[in-house]
Amino acid sequence: MTDVPALKPERPFFSSGPTAKFPGWSAANLKTEALGRSHRSAIGKARLKYAIDLTRELLGVPDDYLVGIMPGSDTGALECAMWTMLGARPATVAAWESFGNVWIQDAVKQLKLKDLTVLDADYGDIPDLASIPQGNDVVFTWNGTTSGARIPDTDWLETGRDGITINDATSAVFAQEMDWAKLDATTFSWQKVMGSEAQHGMLILSPKAVARIESYDPEWPLPKLFRVKKGDKLNRGIFVGETINTPSMLATEDYILALEWAKSIGGRKALFDRADANAKILTDWIEATPWLRNMVADPAKRTNTGVCFVFQGEYYDSLSPEDQAAVPKTIAKMLEERGVGYDFNGYRDAPPSLRVWCGGTVEAEDITRLLPWIEWAYAEIQK
Template identity: 45%
Template structure:
């Protein structure tokens, strides 16, 4: 007996985990006043970049004394700028439980070739034992594992009296979940995640301790121009005051300013967090009533509210060899997409086969509620195909 196809579809069927859904009501006409065809170093262009910095810090509530910059290369450029400038002063601890943690480990071990590196590993769905992290060393970790849907539950595992620096890739956490910035010395994110902005630009926040490190430590390795945020023992203040290292897209700058407008008008950070929580609650209620679906995160306290990762089980699916299980999920996602009911919901290629639904604040919970019956239908259709 064939499954019944749903009738209703999401109004905005965009659930990609990056680039993420644009904010509700977005229109290309919103960019009509962009400062294009002009130098970004003109006072008016620089004022727009400065506005991104000041408003982002205000909306997020960055602690006093933290410095914030717009840097090239999206979140990747921001976290690598921090690592290339700061690491090597002491030992480094890297926490890895999904793709991006291992990416930063490769930078630390293979590119920077630092001699004193400790790795804390866990498989997809788990967190490593964070009690074993030595905060006399510098610590690199993602707040939220975008490809596994596993986040740290809080920042209580990070001591306030640490002597090393904490470098946090928070790109799929900021604006979508509670982040205790006071326990982080480096925080990086990009506009294309929770704000639904355009790609290629990153944000880099530094604590006073990180700024002090830049003054006291000069790594012997060469630094590419796009990573240079300090010179001769002092911070390049212009970079943290709207001076972009190369040439930014002023269309993207205009777009993120519009996203910040929407964020503030909707209720600021509290409403952004509430929207993301509602999205997770919508999926959680559905999972609780589905024997074939579960969160990839094993501990409920670590389930992400932004990159919501699900895995599937059934007698038919579980009997398939690994490669065929991947094809099963690919067929499921293709069915949903062909109907225009949900785009880009396939899990990350490195993760166990499953779906990944972006639940950040630019996504409406009503659209997620309309997506889920289509996953039911596509699962049943695909299972029948394999039975």
Template identity: 45%
Template sequence: MSEQSSTKPTVRPARPFFSSGPCAKRPGWSLDVLNGALLGRSHRAPEGRARLKEVITRSRDLLGLPEGWRLGIVPGSDTGAVEMILWALAGQRGVDVLAFESFSGEWARDLREILRIDDLRVLEAPYGALPDLEAVDWSRDVVLTWNGTTSGVRMPGPDVVPAEHDGLVICDATSAAFAMDLPWDRLDIVTWSWQKVLGGEAAHGMVAISPRAAARLAAPSIRPLPKIFRLSNRKGLIEAIFEGDTINTPSMLCVEDALDGLRWADAIGGLPALQARTAANLGVVEAWVAKRDWVTFLASSPETRSSTSICLKIVAPWFACLGADDQTKAAKDIAALVAQERAGFDLASYRDAPPGLRIWGGATVEADDIAALLPWLDWAHAEVRKTYAS
């Protein structure tokens, strides 16, 4: 089965950037694309507001948001977007939350320990698997992550969510948006950040809100909210937020960069092209894994295998014989050796995930670069194995 070679490769990826956030810039990106950034000007000036509105409009069009949905730019990346929704809505009715990796586990902890929701059900699964989706009660509010960035596990398809449901479906889609089909007609609130599939910079999040969700958010909150979490006031929903009036001061440099990513996406063919690129990236890794006996996917089922956050676990016998701490160190040693050779950066699994490797396969990554990376993983594994097997 194994075609692993211990020979040191000679070809390196042209762009050895495989971080899962901030992610690789689009092909051809340079600092020159930021020359027109609106620096030294207020984001509330007509020109600044127009650029913020353009981010919203281009994102809406690229993703195909349904008529009547609102889309706004919010503080704090995807984390801020999710938290502002949970603080505003959680507890108005019972909540089911699906927890199967680091960030979905954080949402569950916040609901249980910080917001202290009385009527809360946490549906859990270990890394590599999904919770029992048949156990979800869609008459309640449901908090789910469409793609687990730290586990490489995604929802298997749009039918996961029933077309008719009484509660709101709150979807963290930060590593799925622009790369996977999202069933907008079955979701109510969707969040993401700029720093994933289109390679934008950190600190800015986006929240898309269905008419059903907007009606709930317009009602008075059941708890006090800090200013950066407020989407409504005594008059109802703050509509200006969805027209480019941000809650706090955004970076206009990051705005320009986000616009560059959106324009690039349009230029290469829009959403279908983005999805095809990330599917091709996963395909390269799948073909490689199929011929290896030392590594496999963390996702236990191909139907739930992520095409963006491609998480791998080491299954070699020598690795299995190590204790937990040594497994963590050995996996990091493999990633560090590849980075030392400048053949691939940021390949270690997330700190809370099982020891292993993670390759970002989002749309800004070239399949040829992943193909060039993989022999380096074989080589680094062979080198590290010598240390621990001796």
């Protein structure tokens, strides 16, 4: 019999997006001078540019790369890159989880790319990325948000390769170092690793990506939100805070607050260390628990952010597929009702699983306190 644990997490926020606010966050600390003002005003543009500049500083983005704010979260930023750059040469889209599969559908059904290779893999694994020709444009997800599988390295990308690389890094930046020399268009959203508010995404372009945009006009029509050119040149105003559409200045202030917190604790290295420590606590527990296994078998491919794990063992294997699918949902509901853990059920398209966010805004002690409750809940549903 498993006793009810004595301690609850102080901050029971384990969602993989929007993720937990940073420790000590308070709405009272948000600056409000830009609220109710036009984003085209001097103060509005200054705050947007400050968010861009802090992003560049914290991520170590090279000086000759451009950083811009896009509408539509990571999806808007990533699809803007696809719509404006793909089609100029052969392309490969690689996916191993839900969001990567969306980019495949974009390439196949929306853009209808003529010279396209699709690489995919089951949840928990990664396809053979080394098979991608260096002349191909490539779209890939650095860190599988819904599977917990990340690329172990960028050895499969040659420096100076002819094709461009479009990198969905939304659950990787601020937790894993980006190999900027091999990345041409990198995207992420504010609500992922930094726990900020949703709806805005970031688009980071290399000089090669800028050259592609300026030299190439795709054959398909571009929605206004994807029109990043003025005439034959990139609209560089986007990359100093002159956004394509009206941004939320309140969300901007929240993102700035998170970036300032990250800077105050030591920048991205401190965030990496926090995510690594959190993921180790969870991963070690999974390894020591016989009725669980990490969705990703290869330790080199395991994420340090959205760690996904599935059930196994005599009791679980004896259940029908429907009852197996209900197990993680039931546990997540039981702990939510008790104020122990929120929103950590596995993604709806993933195999039945639990997914606990371990990014840098989560405290290690809260991860530690969550785990005995999962053990308790699993024992309870077996009665």
